[in-house]
Amino acid sequence: MNLFSFTFASISRLHGSLLLAVLLSGCATTSPTPTADRSPAQTAPTAAEADRAPSVPNAPVSAPSAQASVAPSSDRAVDLKANALMGLQAQTDIWERIRMGFAMPDLDNDLVRNREVWYASRPDYFLRMTERSRPYIFHIVEELERRKMPTELALLPFIESAFNPQAVSSAKAAGMWQFMPATGKYFDLKQNLFRDERRDVLESTRAALDYLQKLYNMFGDWHLALAAYNWGEGSVGRALARNRAQGKPLTYSDLRMPDETRFYVPKLQAVKNIIAQPEAFKTVLPLIQNHPFFKSVPIDKDIDVEMAAKLANVSLKDFKALNPAMNRPVILAAGTPQILLPWDNATVFENNLQSHRDTRLSSWTAWLAPRTMKAEDVAKEVGMSAEQLRTVNGIPPRMLVKAGSTLLVHRPHQKETNVAEHLADNGHLLLAPEVVLRKVFISARQGDTLALLAARHGVTAANLATWNDLKPNAKLTAGKKLAVLVPSKETRRLGKTAPTAGQGKKPSSVKTKPASKSTQRRAQR
Structure with a gap:
């Protein structure tokens, strides 16, 4: 199926x-086929470009452009009334149900018009994005209604990830709700060797709605809550304090903020407007039934x-x-x-x-490394090829598996028990660079001993004697050349960037406020 x-x-x-x-009732909700003309500069992006979420739909733009062929007519009647009623008429698809739950105040400015044009001029992308929401959107709407939250929020993954649960940003935000690792841990999303709940349909939705409710309770305004979801609550709080001190309005549109956040709510409003009346934008919505x-x-x-x-x-x-x-x-x-x-x-x-x-039903099990080992040595011990062990566990070349690491290995035929809960919940892989040594030569000075030379170059006298086939108390003459083995530049480089995969330790009981996505992006530039 x-x-x-x-x-x-x-x-x-x-x-x-x-x-x-x-x-x-004889109702029909199918929208007409789009017929808008587009200039070559407005053609829809390729699948690879459009699916590179969230960077493509979130790219900042400069000034709004005039594209009358795809913009709605000025006299269009888009009904965005909050919580409108339809009497006893059944909601025939999920889009109608979402429209019924609209409850946020509308934003109406040039940035919204700009984003309407952007989406409406890319019907293939918009259709692919809405089609991708098919497996998930009913559950999100159900959760929003259960919490009595505005159903516009069901459209937020369009802005965050184009509804791609596998989306990963350059700053390592993941999933259709785009949680940063630290923020995910703050909202109890487990991230370990075996699973990353930032991508989990149920858990990530629960965490995102928890976060949005927290932000709304903090600011009392959905536009500010959305800005904080993108920019961080601390950043929005400081921007509000700055406006308050300068006697400026305390609304989303009046805050000084990065371009990414300045366009964030207009993007959601633009998608909301298109969902509200797709025919006004010559857009087709896929029929998604209103059931699980x-x-x-x-x-x-x-x-x-x-x-x-x-x-x-x-x-x-x-x-x-x-x-x-x-x-x-x-x-x-x-x-x-x-x-x-x-x-x-x-x-x-x-x-x-x-x-x-x-x-x-399982051909794999978890294995705990008893000591720091090379991947080749681990592979021999568990009966796998080194290449397969590296591939399935994501171990780069020239890296050691540190003691206490959890690895996924072939399940022995005699092992019938499931993996224990503490490993399934906290399995993590710790890596360290292999020490690759290179030989350099040094010259002894007048009065030098092996101990003095060793101390000067950060090695032991015993190793210096061994490397040069000398006795520990050997006499040295001025100018005598001795070999010293030091870590290679490659080893030092690996040591600085040694990856740690799937750390599953539970967050500290003392929780800090989640940092903004834009702040963490800047930190990684």
């Missing part, structure tokens, strides 16, 4: 009464990702789209006790899993 299609039968089983209401796309299914034993997809009868690509947090080819039940599957395939998986109760 393809992840992005549901049969009429499955829809009927889920919402028979809804479909009946639709048939009786996926179902959460519990697992109680370790299982390979490929095996899980096979038992659910879905493609590996579709399985990963719903379970993007998995960092490795195995799902550890102790750390990930549930998986998401397309609604109908959940039953298929449960039935197949029951029939495999006595079958080992």
Whole structure:
């Protein structure tokens, strides 16, 4: 079954009464096919360019351009009233449901017009972006309504990542909600060797809405809350204090802020306007039914990702789209006790899993390094090739695996137990550069001894004697050449940038405020 299609039968089983209401009312929500002309400079980006989220849609622009062919007419009536009512009429698709929950004040300025033109002049990109939201957007809307939050926020992943849960920014923000590592830990998103919950559909949405609620409670204004989500609450607080001291208005539009944040809310408003009335922008929205796309299914034993997809009868690509947090080819039940599957395939998986109760479903397990070792030595000990061990665990060349590291290795046939919870939750890989030595030559001075020479060059007298085949008390004459082994420049370079993969230690109980994404981006430039 393809992840992005549901049969009429499955829809009927889920919402028979809804479909009946639709048939009786004769409603139609399909928007007309776009016919806007575009100049060569306005052609839609390639798939590679458009999918490079969030940098492409978030690129700052200069002055608004006049592109009347794709801009809405000046007399268009876009109904953006908050929490509008439709009586007893059923909401036929998710877009109608989102429109019903609009509750933020509208922003209306040249930056909004500019972004409307940008999106409307790229119908292929906008369609691909909205289509990509299909598996996730119903769940987000459900959560927003449960919390009584504005449904405009369901559109925020369009701005953050173009609804790509695998998106990673240059500053290492990840997932469709674009959490920085530190901010993710602040909101209890686990990041370890086996999974990164910044990409998890359920957990990242929970954390993003927690964060947005916190910011709204802090500032009492959704536009300021959104600015803080992008720029950091501290930055917005200081900007407000600066305006207050200068007697300036305390609104989003009046704050002095980076271009990225200045365009942030206008982008969301532009997408909101297009969703509100797509025909005014000659834009087509894909039909996304107003019902759950996926179902959460519990697992109680370790299982390979490929095996899980096979038992659910879905493609590996579709399985990963719903379970993007998995960092490795195995799902550890102790750390990930549930998986998401397309609604109908959940039953298929449960039935197949029951029939495999006595079958080992995982070919991988976790292995704890007892000492600091070369990858080649680890590979021999666990019965794998060094190349495979490096690939599956992300170990670069010329790096040592430090003691206490957790590695994913082939599961021995005699090992029947699942990976323990403490490893599944806290597995991390620590690396250090191999020490590569090079030989240099030094000259002894009058009165030098091995001890004096060794101290001068940061080595031991015993090593200096060994390297030069001398006795520890050997007499040295002035000008005598001696060999010294020192770390190579490559070793020193690796030591400065030695990667640490998947640190899963739980954050300290003393939490600090999350830093802004833009601040952390600047820190890494």
